[in-house]
Amino acid sequence: MAAVFLPVLGLTRPTMPDQESLFPEESDRERRRRKAEQRIRHLRELIRLHDYYYYVEAQPRISDREYDALFHELQRLEAEFPELVTPDSPTQRVGGEPLKEFAHVQHRIPMLSLDNTYSREELREFDRRVRDGLRGEPYRYVAELKYDGVSVSLHYREGVFVLGASRGDGLTGDDITQNLRTIRGLPLRVQPVDYHGVSLTTFEVRGEVYLLLEDFHRINRQREESGERPFANPRNLAAGTLKLLDPREVARRPLRLVCYYLLTDQVELQFQSENLRLLQRLGFPTDPHWTVCQTLEEVFAYIDHWESAREELPFQIDGIVLKVDSLRQQQQLGTVARAPRWAIAYKYEAKKATTRLRAITLQVGRTGKVTPVAELEPVFLAGSTISRATLHNADYIRKLDLRIGDTVILEKGGEVIPKVSGVVRERRPPEAVPYVFPSLCPCPKKQPLYRPPGEVDYYCDHPECPWQIRRRIEHFASRRAMDIEGLGERTVDQLVRAGLLHTIADIYDLHLHRDELLQLERWGEKSVENLLTAIEASKRRPYHRFLFGLGIRFVGEEVAKLLATAFPRLEALAQASREELMRIPGIGERIADSVFRFFRDSRQWEILERLRRAGLPFAAEEAVRATPAMGFFAGKTFVLTGELASMRREQARAEIERRGGRVTDSVSRRTDYLIVGAHPGSKLRKAQELGIQQLSEAEFLALLAQHPAP
Numbered sequence: 001m002a003a004v005f006l007p008v009l010g011l012t013r014p015t016m017p018d019q020e021s022l023f024p025e026e027s028d029r030e031r032r033r034r035k036a037e038q039r040i041r042h043l044r045e046l047i048r049l050h051d052y053y054y055y056v057e058a059q060p061r062i063s064d065r066e067y068d069a070l071f072h073e074l075q076r077l078e079a080e081f082p083e084l085v086t087p088d089s090p091t092q093r094v095g096g097e098p099l100k101e102f103a104h105v106q107h108r109i110p111m112l113s114l115d116n117t118y119s120r121e122e123l124r125e126f127d128r129r130v131r132d133g134l135r136g137e138p139y140r141y142v143a144e145l146k147y148d149g150v151s152v153s154l155h156y157r158e159g160v161f162v163l164g165a166s167r168g169d170g171l172t173g174d175d176i177t178q179n180l181r182t183i184r185g186l187p188l189r190v191q192p193v194d195y196h197g198v199s200l201t202t203f204e205v206r207g208e209v210y211l212l213l214e215d216f217h218r219i220n221r222q223r224e225e226s227g228e229r230p231f232a233n234p235r236n237l238a239a240g241t242l243k244l245l246d247p248r249e250v251a252r253r254p255l256r257l258v259c260y261y262l263l264t265d266q267v268e269l270q271f272q273s274e275n276l277r278l279l280q281r282l283g284f285p286t287d288p289h290w291t292v293c294q295t296l297e298e299v300f301a302y303i304d305h306w307e308s309a310r311e312e313l314p315f316q317i318d319g320i321v322l323k324v325d326s327l328r329q330q331q332q333l334g335t336v337a338r339a340p341r342w343a344i345a346y347k348y349e350a351k352k353a354t355t356r357l358r359a360i361t362l363q364v365g366r367t368g369k370v371t372p373v374a375e376l377e378p379v380f381l382a383g384s385t386i387s388r389a390t391l392h393n394a395d396y397i398r399k400l401d402l403r404i405g406d407t408v409i410l411e412k413g414g415e416v417i418p419k420v421s422g423v424v425r426e427r428r429p430p431e432a433v434p435y436v437f438p439s440l441c442p443c444p445k446k447q448p449l450y451r452p453p454g455e456v457d458y459y460c461d462h463p464e465c466p467w468q469i470r471r472r473i474e475h476f477a478s479r480r481a482m483d484i485e486g487l488g489e490r491t492v493d494q495l496v497r498a499g500l501l502h503t504i505a506d507i508y509d510l511h512l513h514r515d516e517l518l519q520l521e522r523w524g525e526k527s528v529e530n531l532l533t534a535i536e537a538s539k540r541r542p543y544h545r546f547l548f549g550l551g552i553r554f555v556g557e558e559v560a561k562l563l564a565t566a567f568p569r570l571e572a573l574a575q576a577s578r579e580e581l582m583r584i585p586g587i588g589e590r591i592a593d594s595v596f597r598f599f600r601d602s603r604q605w606e607i608l609e610r611l612r613r614a615g616l617p618f619a620a621e622e623a624v625r626a627t628p629a630m631g632f633f634a635g636k637t638f639v640l641t642g643e644l645a646s647m648r649r650e651q652a653r654a655e656i657e658r659r660g661g662r663v664t665d666s667v668s669r670r671t672d673y674l675i676v677g678a679h680p681g682s683k684l685r686k687a688q689e690l691g692i693q694q695l696s697e698a699e700f701l702a703l704l705a706q707h708p709a710p
């Protein structure tokens, strides 16, 4: 991309000399505020500049870490001096509360769609119509990439982004301003650009909201991990995101923007090519790959080039758009029905190939979901060699009547991920038999597969299935869950192989295996220390992230938050009935059933019990704070020994904790009471030695009754 003139981003002086002496009377706060004001202004400009480098020029100049540091500093200063917050501050991209519904917006000028074609002959016809419409006048085209996203309209008044709308039916769209503000490539404020003596500040810009393929794949991977349905393509993901009513959720999805259309009443614009340059100067992200074509032959060359070059683009295009460059000529050609006569979209066909289906294997995910995968004779399709493709589920295989040995049709279209779309029946080998979906998990545990009622997928629900174990541990340690740095895919694999990790609870015993860790390849004192520190730090993550990390089927990040809010203590959540769970807004039968089943599995109890002992967050902060600070149990430490006749040990623990007490496993000087059941163990002797007070079960029950939980 060419160097851009950026009046928007002219920097102010970084720091001012200390001016204390100039303002002898001002208070300390005023002085700090004045300094903060300068720093805030500077930080905002820096952040805008780096947003521009990152999202518009696609050339970041600082690391994410450095960027985050600037952002946090700004947040901190704005929190200290809230009166200095302005709506166009980069911190205010996510401002609003969730909406109930979107307001409607009437488009002043309809948002037209384009006529589509897949054929060059139709392009020639289009060109003939243009030529006839312009009665022999010379003309030229602008050819642009057709981004496969969602079109939006952005309104700027006096340089400030004031309204953003979806296309809707072309005449009326939704007011999605709050959602669009979260897109970091979208300027919240532009500096005026001079156009023939007029300063451009009030205009409408149209463009496409889309996602980078890598972001699309990452989000889909995460969704699949938490048992949510993946999006079929980046466009659906972008569309689904813009429809969310909570801008905070939108902000979590890395939406991108590219602009291709400028409308204003301030001046008479002349050429599409000029508009693209103006947009760029105003600070909008534009696509750098457009070109001017004098002839149809040049258009065809552009089409041919991008037909294959599109494989290397980091985003998806579904064709190219051809526009008459002169806006006067565009007007002359006018519009028929819903599409202009001055533009057309040439779309690329989905690419297909045929190959042989060698086998169908089963892949077991973290949640135990079993996905059939087509093992194919490698075939080159649209830029990559493909040897595997998901077959989704048993029904998909049945619908296509796929048989091992079949010649299958492989397609890569708007769906990005290659899919098996059909079978060439004529080439079916006579010995091919209908595929029977296995009834046992392919893992060494050979657990019978389970298909929840009404679902298309099969599951292996053996918690020791080694295939699931790796995925579970990886998920638990992942950034959005417990964020254990250094415990990524490779390390997990290594530690599982070394027999050091079987369940997520083993992570918290790794400190007992220092020596074994040190003996493993790639490990040294420093890296072991770092890992153990990271593990220790993970105990301080919020309760909802721990819930998410547990990897309960269908419990993604959002659901985990809902559960954590409704049940701020894990004990209560674990005891909740299906009905109680379903009473939580946003939790349906499917999720309720999965959560219920998870906590009924005795193999999970053991893991949970170990995690609790390790000190993982079993309650939300608010719940911990809400625990009584007064009363008999508050702040006291209890140890249990022997069997209680009236309740299980977990229950006793829960009762104590609900009253603000703490339960530990071993007796020490810090123990306040030892609760003694039948057949006490060595803890009793230790308590006697240390002179720790004992409570019988009856005394304990009496205390519980005297001090009811809140």
Ligand code: IVH
Residues within 6 Å of the ligand: 112, 113, 114, 144, 145, 146, 147, 148, 149, 150, 151, 208, 260, 321, 340, 343, 345
């Ligand atoms: S021009 C009347 N330019 O394709 C002008 N559209 O099928 C209409 N699109 O609704 C839009 N890239 O969502 C234009 N470079 C581009 C485009 C583009 C993608 C989308 C846009 C539009 C649809 C038309």
